[in-house]
Amino acid sequence: MRVRNKPWADEYIKEHADYIVTEPEKYIGKWQDRFAKSQPLNVEIGSGKGQFIIETARRNPDINFIGIELQKTVIAIALKKYMETPLPNLQFLLTDGANVDELFQPNEIEKLYLNFSDPWPKKRHAKRRLTSPNFLKTYQVVLQNEGQIEFKTDNRGLFEYSLVSFNNYPLEFDYVSLDLHQSEENEDNVETEYEQKFSAKGPIYKLVAHFKKV
Numbered sequence: 001m002r003v004r005n006k007p008w009a010d011e012y013i014k015e016h017a018d019y020i021v022t023e024p025e026k027y028i029g030k031w032q033d034r035f036a037k038s039q040p041l042n043v044e045i046g047s048g049k050g051q052f053i054i055e056t057a058r059r060n061p062d063i064n065f066i067g068i069e070l071q072k073t074v075i076a077i078a079l080k081k082y083m084e085t086p087l088p089n090l091q092f093l094l095t096d097g098a099n100v101d102e103l104f105q106p107n108e109i110e111k112l113y114l115n116f117s118d119p120w121p122k123k124r125h126a127k128r129r130l131t132s133p134n135f136l137k138t139y140q141v142v143l144q145n146e147g148q149i150e151f152k153t154d155n156r157g158l159f160e161y162s163l164v165s166f167n168n169y170p171l172e173f174d175y176v177s178l179d180l181h182q183s184e185e186n187e188d189n190v191e192t193e194y195e196q197k198f199s200a201k202g203p204i205y206k207l208v209a210h211f212k213k214v
């Protein structure tokens with residue numbers, strides 16, 4: 001999803017600097033300073049227009065959340081939605097989440113969410129998939145022991161690739177669904193924008209896994 005730059009985005013982001021970080025290097029090791037309370041930290045990479053992270057933060061006041069998104073206009077749209085009812089436990093971060101191990105300290109994150117990540121279907125682009133081993137390596141650094149990765153997609157190819165990638169790394173699976181919306185787990189499911197858009201066309205796949213203890 002590429003969204004054309006909107007001229008208002010820059011100014012809007014500057015005006016709401018209490019809720020969005022644009023210079024992550026200032027907060028490495030100090031992310032808790034951005035929140036009202038120090039509590040477990042959950043992060044979504046590729047939070048898009050924010051529907052999932054805003055609702056998940058609203059339902060979980062005892063967890064701090066950061067939504068990372070690399071497109072300025074997309075995160076500005078998320079921020080606009082968020083400013084209707086801001087929360088003390090959600091911050092947005094405008095940056096490339098490709099190197100989370102350079103944004104967070106080791107063991108700083110309790111859970112990582114990857115929702116409808118770009119599938120990069122061409123084989124030669126496999127390394128760009130957010131579930132490829134080079135990314136898993138960075139997640140392993142920032143996730144606490146037993147910390148989980150929760151991944152949802154409508155893309156069968158990306159799901160199969162991710163199952164193999166997680167299994168080979170190795171991660172241990174906590175949950176796998178080939179049709180989330182028909183499962184019991186769906187009761188607590190928070191839908192993303194992409195999920196709402198694409199679930200009519202086919203199943204939503206989900207997997208939850210954690211790194212094996214060393």
Ligand code: SAM
Nearest residue numbers: 046047048069070096097098115116192193194
């Ligand atoms: N998660 C949202 C949803 O499910 O509706 C958006 C899905 S959209 C297909 C993928 C989003 O991830 C895009 O907004 C894209 O800009 C963002 N993205 C891709 N790679 C990223 C990265 N390395 N760091 C941060 N955001 C990224």
